[in-house]
């Protein structure tokens with residue numbers, strides 16, 4: 001049976017690293033970094049995630065603020081709120097919680113965040129810098145997966161990695177991060193012919209599709225490392241994109257849902273907030 005990777009334990013180790021980074025910022029510049037999260041509307045899951053982000057900041061000693069805006073706010077008013085955070089020197093990190101209401105063009109709003117305050121790493125400048133191997137603020141979830149592999153002692157260089165899903169938030173940055181660490185990377189998606197034949201080649205398989213139980217045991221090579229990025233609500237249960245119970249019998253290591261990749265998203269946000277502050281202070 002596979003080793004079950006404990007995402008909460010990995011997140012705790014990352015928070016210790018962030019603590020050291022915070023102490024370094026204090027010592028070098030006398031600064032405590034500030035993160036502001038903007039949430040629009042009343043999506044229940046988003047509210048939970050935003051309050052977890054706030055709590056995680058407070059626990060570590062990062063200044064945290066949450067701006068709550070009504071669901072019917074127009075795009076320009078939301079953009080103006082971002083502009084004022086861009087101009088506020090006490091705010092080192094800005095995050096607009098997704099999803100946004102349908103009438104708002106999320107891309108336009110995210111593009112308005114100053115790239116050096118873009119702690120989500122979604123701004124085209126950060127996306128491009130990551131793609132060409134330059135220093136960047138990197139999306140939290142895929143960066144968390146990389147840190148998890150590293151801290152768990154799982155080798156990436158020289159491995160065949162397959163990423164299922166090509167979203168801008170997870171799939172594409174995940175592929176770029178694995179490539180930057182010298183994996184041989186294949187990205188699969190809804191138009192990939194014979195997807196199981198491709199996934200069976202993977203030594204590291206990352207599932208980021210958003211379909212409960214999509215990855216079945218016959219799609220996984222014996223001894224593979226399986227990382228489940230899916231967070232799907234089925235009834236009152238939270239399940240991943242991987243059929244955990246069966247795949248764990250085939251894989252060498254696997255992440256559960258909940259308790260796998262999810263906790264790393266917030267830990268890496270803390271990391272990015274400290275990194276953003278340092279970027280701004282050393283300009």
Ligand SMILES: Nc1nc2c(c(=O)[nH]1)N[C@@H](CN(C=O)c1ccc(C(=O)N[C@@H](CCC(=O)O)C(=O)O)cc1)CN2
Pocket residue numbers: 048049095096097098099120140141231238257258259260261262263264265266
């Ligand atoms: N601006 C952003 N919006 C969203 C992001 C993001 O990275 N930036 N990611 C997701 C939501 N998200 C953070 O915002 C997030 C998702 C899941 C978890 C987490 O800890 N999951 C736990 C279980 C949580 C539960 O019980 O509901 C787990 O998997 O163990 C944290 C943050 C979409 N929006």
